[in-house]
Amino acid sequence: MDMNEIKEIFFQECEEQLAELESGLLRLNDGDRDPETVNAVFRAVHSIKGGAGAFGLDDLVSFAHVFETTLDCVRSNRLEPTQDVLKVMLKSADVLADLTNAARDGGGVDETRSRALIGELEALARGETPVASEAPATKPAAPAHQAAAPAPAVETPPVNDEGFQPIPFSFDDFGDEPPIEPYVPTCEIVFRPKKELYAKGNEATLLLRDLSRLGEMSIYCDMDRLPSLAEMNPEEAYFSWKISVTSDKGEDGVRSVFEFAEWDCELDIRTVEEETVGEAPAEDEELPMQPVPFDLSILDEEAPAAAEDEEPAVADGDAAAAVAAAETATRIAQAASNASRAAAETAKADRAAAAAANAAAANNQAAGQTIRVDLDRVDRLINLVGELVINQAMLSQSVVENDNNGTSSINMGLEELQQLTREIQDSVMAIRAQPVKPVFQRMSRIVREIADVTGKSVRLITEGENTEVDKTVIDKLAEPLTHMIRNAVDHGLESPEKREALGKNPEGTVRLTAKHRSGRIVIELADDGAGINREKVRQKAIDNDLIAADANLSDEEIDNLIFHAGFSTADKISDISGRGVGMDVVKRSIQALGGRISISSKPGQGSVFTMSLPLTLAVLDGMVVTVAGQTLVVPLTAIVETLQPEASAIHSFGASQRLISIRNSFCPLVDVGRILNFRAMQANPIEGVALLVESEGGGQRALMVDAIQGQRQVVIKSLEANYTHVPGIAAATILGDGRVALILDVDAVVAASRGQSLKPETSLAATG
Amino acid sequence: MASRKAAEKNLSLAAVLDLNEASALHRQLMGMKGSNVVIDASAVERVGALCVQVLMAGAKTWEEDKLSFTFARVSDAFMKTMQLIGVNIDHLLAKEIRQ
Numbered sequence: 001m002d003m004n005e006i007k008e009i010f011f012q013e014c015e016e017q018l019a020e021l022e023s024g025l026l027r028l029n030d031g032d033r034d035p036e037t038v039n040a041v042f043r044a045v046h047s048i049k050g051g052a053g054a055f056g057l058d059d060l061v062s063f064a065h066v067f068e069t070t071l072d073c074v075r076s077n078r079l080e081p082t083q084d085v086l087k088v089m090l091k092s093a094d095v096l097a098d099l100t101n102a103a104r105d106g107g108g109v110d111e112t113r114s115r116a117l118i119g120e121l122e123a124l125a126r127g128e129t130p131v132a133s134e135a136p137a138t139k140p141a142a143p144a145h146q147a148a149a150p151a152p153a154v155e156t157p158p159v160n161d162e163g164f165q166p167i168p169f170s171f172d173d174f175g176d177e178p179p180i181e182p183y184v185p186t187c188e189i190v191f192r193p194k195k196e197l198y199a200k201g202n203e204a205t206l207l208l209r210d211l212s213r214l215g216e217m218s219i220y221c222d223m224d225r226l227p228s229l230a231e232m233n234p235e236e237a238y239f240s241w242k243i244s245v246t247s248d249k250g251e252d253g254v255r256s257v258f259e260f261a262e263w264d265c266e267l268d269i270r271t272v273e274e275e276t277v278g279e280a281p282a283e284d285e286e287l288p289m290q291p292v293p294f295d296l297s298i299l300d301e302e303a304p305a306a307a308e309d310e311e312p313a314v315a316d317g318d319a320a321a322a323v324a325a326a327e328t329a330t331r332i333a334q335a336a337s338n339a340s341r342a343a344a345e346t347a348k349a350d351r352a353a354a355a356a357a358n359a360a361a362a363n364n365q366a367a368g369q370t371i372r373v374d375l376d377r378v379d380r381l382i383n384l385v386g387e388l389v390i391n392q393a394m395l396s397q398s399v400v401e402n403d404n405n406g407t408s409s410i411n412m413g414l415e416e417l418q419q420l421t422r423e424i425q426d427s428v429m430a431i432r433a434q435p436v437k438p439v440f441q442r443m444s445r446i447v448r449e450i451a452d453v454t455g456k457s458v459r460l461i462t463e464g465e466n467t468e469v470d471k472t473v474i475d476k477l478a479e480p481l482t483h484m485i486r487n488a489v490d491h492g493l494e495s496p497e498k499r500e501a502l503g504k505n506p507e508g509t510v511r512l513t514a515k516h517r518s519g520r521i522v523i524e525l526a527d528d529g530a531g532i533n534r535e536k537v538r539q540k541a542i543d544n545d546l547i548a549a550d551a552n553l554s555d556e557e558i559d560n561l562i563f564h565a566g567f568s569t570a571d572k573i574s575d576i577s578g579r580g581v582g583m584d585v586v587k588r589s590i591q592a593l594g595g596r597i598s599i600s601s602k603p604g605q606g607s608v609f610t611m612s613l614p615l616t617l618a619v620l621d622g623m624v625v626t627v628a629g630q631t632l633v634v635p636l637t638a639i640v641e642t643l644q645p646e647a648s649a650i651h652s653f654g655a656s657q658r659l660i661s662i663r664n665s666f667c668p669l670v671d672v673g674r675i676l677n678f679r680a681m682q683a684n685p686i687e688g689v690a691l692l693v694e695s696e697g698g699g700q701r702a703l704m705v706d707a708i709q710g711q712r713q714v715v716i717k718s719l720e721a722n723y724t725h726v727p728g729i730a731a732a733t734i735l736g737d738g739r740v741a742l743i744l745d746v747d748a749v750v751a752a753s754r755g756q757s758l759k760p761e762t763s764l765a766a767t768g
Numbered sequence: 769m770a771s772r773k774a775a776e777k778n779l780s781l782a783a784v785l786d787l788n789e790a791s792a793l794h795r796q797l798m799g800m801k802g803s804n805v806v807i808d809a810s811a812v813e814r815v816g817a818l819c820v821q822v823l824m825a826g827a828k829t830w831e832e833d834k835l836s837f838t839f840a841r842v843s844d845a846f847m848k849t850m851q852l853i854g855v856n857i858d859h860l861l862a863k864e865i866r867q
Contacts, residue, residue: 193817198787198816198817198818199787201787203786203787203816203817204816204817204853205814205815205816205817205820205849205852205853208852208853209852219852219853219854220854221853221854221855223824223855226821226824226828227825228825228828228832229794229798229801229822229825229826229828229829230798230801230829232794232821232822232825234790234791234793234794234818234821234822235787235790235791235818237817237818237821238825239817239820239821239853241853241854289854290851290854290856292851292852292854293848293851293852299845299848299849299852
């Protein structure tokens with residue numbers, strides 16, 4: 001594994017940690033006060049910092065450090081996580097994500113923003129209450145002197161009893177340290193490793209070595225707990241240390257040495273006040289502290305103990321570069337073990353049992369639960385399984401053709417093979433299935449940012465985040481969803497003042513829901529805003545020549561006008577949405593995924609956008625039918641029932657419309673062959689079969705086809721990728737006999753039957 | 769403290785005294801109980817705290833048993849580590865190598 005791969009893993013873990021961080025913060029925001037939630041949030045930032053440190057990503061480290069310090073205040077109950085505090089933290093999580101992305105992909109981040117947030121975080125850590133409005137880049141800050149007692153600063157800093165007055169301080173100067181009198185603080189450290197520290201491949205001697213590098217150090221090793229040889233457990237931790245370090249790196253520097261071991265030892269670090277230096281407590285005075293020699297260079301030659309437990313012989317120490325690499329690897333292993341610890345926090349008993357294992361073993365244990373697989377490999381497998389399904393179908397077909405009575409043992413074997421193939425396919429598909437949670441989480445950031453820009457107060461409620469769908473669908477969902485969320489907040493929700501005037505909660509609500517419905521995933525985005533201003537939409541459509549001035553449109557039709565290209569009703573084109581490329585792009589992206597989008601809106605109560613998407617873009621259960629000599633596949637999920645129409649059930653309506661009577665209700669009859677221009681004249685319904693389908697709009701239609709060939713699972717081959725988009729057709733597939741069959745886009749056909757005719761290029765005789 | 773009557777056993781420490789080595793070292797020392805022990809730490813390149821614990825527990829046990837527990841040779845890395853972690857083994861060093 002080379003360095004880039006390790007780094008890539010680090011960034012993947014960062015993503016997980018960032019998601020963990022955000023969901024934890026949101027839980028806190030919802031009033032969750034479980035200490036474990038706070039711990040999880042802290043650990044997420046801590047792990048990112050640790051890993052970033054190993055790769056020298058300084059910007060990331062320094063931001064994470066400040067963030068972590070503030071979170072530590074929350075963790076130790078010194079800072080109450082109020083809404084205002086959490087607002088700063090959520091923004092910080094966003095900046096941390098930006099910094100991580102910048103570290104991975106290059107590019108910069110908004111430094112003013114991150115610096116302002118550092119200021120806000122530090123203010124919080126000092127016990128100042130956050131400023132409700134946008135934080136200025138500079139703020140009055142406590143003195144930079146770390147040893148000074150943290151005095152809560154107020155607007156006009158008063159002179160306190162000791163004649164001490166906080167001085168306003170610009171963060172532009174941050175980092176330009178040298179104070180007038182160089183003061184080097186002394187830290188007293190009590191370090192008691194636990195057994196786990198060693199078990200995880202950490203080594204007290206290395207920690208002490210790193211500590212000694214900070215500055216002048218003296219040490220006392222407490223061996224009181226060491227039993228006799230016979231009574232001892234050689235892997236138990238008996239030694240503890242009292243250490244005194246005088247270093248310009250201060251307490252932070254000392255803490256950073258222990259950052260990977262913090263959970264596996266008892267650690268007490270305190271900075272000795274200037275005036276009390278030399279006035280150590282009486283018990284310490286008697287300790288024979290032993291100065292540590294400055295020249296420990298000989299120890300630098302060694303490879304860290306944890307790096308290659310299996311092959312101690314490797315530690316020749318002859319190649320400095322190798323040692324450095326091994327050291328980095330160890331830190332990564334430690335970071336990874338930190339991460340795995342975070343994940344397995346609940347299984348403490350297991351951890352204790354596993355404590356005897358070394359760091360590598362701990363990693364393997366974590367890997368036992370999940371593994372990272374290159375998406376390409378999964379896709380190759382899925383493709384191969386797709387080919388297997390096609391091949392199996394071909395084989396079945398040729399056996400059926402050559403087996404007249406259909407009872408031969410080959411035929412039976414084939415059925416089993418078919419079942420097996422299907423199981424394999426389902427399992428492979430399950431590998432690609434992912435919960436929509438990451439996309440939903442991303443949306444909460446979008447909402448925060450737009451709420452900030454627009455000055456609106458918005459609450460995002462997400463439901464069904466664990467609904468699983470194919471990764472491709474998830475990946476392609478983010479963009480349209482982002483756009484819709486922006487629209488919902490920017491155009492949908494009213495300003496807080498207006499909401500209040502209307503008797504609504506000044507805080508608007510945007511609800512994002514995912515659920516499975518009849519083999520598809522349905523995502524709903526609802527806002528409780530003003531709803532669609534139909535008058536305005538209608539006027540705009542008339543102005544843009546989308547509709548005639550006297551057009552008689554239903555409410556639903558007016559609402560759907562917003563999906564037309566170039567339609568934007570925002571009077572002012574804002575930065576956020578309303579660039580005029582809005583909802584038509586969203587609709588196209590959703591359609592490209594084989595999905596549908598619809599809107600329902602109630603004036604004054606808000607709008608609901610409903611997207612229905614296939615769970616996978618790879619296979620489909622379909623009914624194979626014949627239409628005008630062509631073989632088509634109708635997705636099974638769309639079909640409610642099939643029936644053989646009787647002459648008495650068919651009724652003519654208007655010039656060319658026909659209805660079919662089904663159990664005392666009428667349903668429009670749609671000749672698929674006519675709609676797709678397979679034939680010039682409508683076919684006689686009595687000679688065909690009617691498929692009763694439910695379209696996304698909710699209405700039922702009877703699709704007329706000539707005959708049903710059968711029902712089977714087909715592997716979807718994209719028409720867009722291999723040919724071009726054909727209206728009325730969702731995709732193509734290869735049948736058992738090797739022929740290409742088109743998969744019907746039921747909703748498009750239904751929509752076309754409503755009068756929105758498919759465009760001329762639908763002459764499919766050539767493509768079929 | 770040393771009993772001259774007991775047999776003397778030699779123990780050469782491995783180059784790397786890490787977590788894995790602690791149990792082995794413990795077993796080796798347990799097998800030498802009742803004998804004077806002379807330890808050669810000249811090949812040691814790195815030593816972890818767990819092995820130092822085992823060695824110090826050994827020294828303590830040998831002292832209680834009134835037997836000698838001596839480091840005849842030590843490497844620089846071994847000595848420096850001891851100094852680093854504040855473990856004084858001066859009294860356990862053979863006279864010849866005491867500074």
